[in-house]
Amino acid sequence: MPKVPAPPLPKALKPAPRRPGDEDGPAITPAEAGITVVDWIDERTSLSGGLRWLLYRKVPRGINWFYTLGSATLFAFLSQAVTGVFLAMYYRPDPTGGAYESIRYITDDAFLGQFVRGMHKWGASVMIILIFLHMGRVFFFGAYKYPRELTWVIGVTLLILTLVMGFTGYLLPFDQRSYWATIVGVNINGTGPFIGPYLSDFLRAGPEFGANTLSRFYAIHMLLVPAAIIALIGAHLYLVTKLGISAPPWIHPEVEPDSVAEYELERTEV
């Protein structure tokens, strides 16, 4: 495997040449100390090769702002993950009133609570919008074609899981709107023939919306689906890095004029 050349060190990290008569200076400068620490980790993990593989890769000519929609979706997910973890510190999945009260506490009383909850609530919509824009970019640029079909399939699974996050998260404030929206959503699930009724029972943890429905939705929302999303994002990014980014459809491979003429000649002769 050809070795990727190491990027040049930034100026601040370059060790200054030692001046004559400067032997009394510090044995090691802060920059050298930093390099030593990084080297110590790299010697044991070989992470730098992987990082260079991930970050310093060739991209085709003609890429543009549309190619940033995937990273934008990733950062929307990271924002949801971080704000969600901190909302979970205050939230109580208690259907007898505790859930609504804890959301009221976050919104009205907790320091920056309204802001963090707002980030999570509006960020959810932003993530859905970005994921569809990203999907549209991939579709209209033809980037789902060979050899990137598996990346597309994983991406569609991520889209479905994100919609599951939206569905399960909607119940958690436990006000009238989220309660009835969940009733309607679960009943839409139930209209699937043969397995629909059992799927509804699974989602509700019983034949009626009961004591365990809220905690079940909470567990799916903050443990089950996020873990699956993180794993699939890893697979998605691995494939993107391994297969490279596709060029926009209007960029054509450069062909030597002579070879085109030769090809035309060959074709007319036959």
Add this chain to the structure above:
Amino acid sequence: MPDRRKLFRSKYTLDRNMPGAFEGETVTRRRFMDVSANAAGAIAAAAFTLPALGFAIGPIFSRLPWSWQAVGPASDFTELVYVVKVVTIVEGIGEAGKSIAYMRKRNPAIDTEPADQYNEFVALSSRCMHLGCPVRYVQAAQRFICPCHGGVYDFRGQVAGGPPVRPLDRFYTRLNEATGLVEVGPRYSVNTQLRRFSPRDPGEPLDGIGQYLYPARFSTAKL
């Protein structure tokens, strides 16, 4: 002892070029080790996966307890006007577990379904049969109207318009002779002819092929 090993080459493993096999051996030791190590791993994984999975899907199979709730004396109900009664569907979760039954006395002039001990009083569930929103009764129009998607039901709870797929669900009712109070029991579903079925979720039609597409669940049963 390479020479000795050569002597005992098994014809079963000769083509696989595996040393150490003995005559008559059909499963090599390496293959046996592979299989047993994988089997041990699979058993260990199943030991925590299967109980956890069963724990998660268990509620599908556990039956909801039935109860009879007293809602008032028989004199509360007339044949022409619906009375609103609050019934508890799920215990222990407060307001979220309560629902409304629209109740009246059975009127033989319009209630054509066969009479028995459980429908001397008609108790309609307020759950819309489109997707489960709560319907309200409008006395002037004598119609039940759903606020979500425009479902309309007539006085007997049969679909008069909109998207609902079957008439409003009903509750079993009985008159407790000892106390003189009307009691409301479990919910049941009906098809267009008001035939009784075990309770189904909204959105599941029970006419024709519907009763087979949406089978009864383990968690509920007809009385």
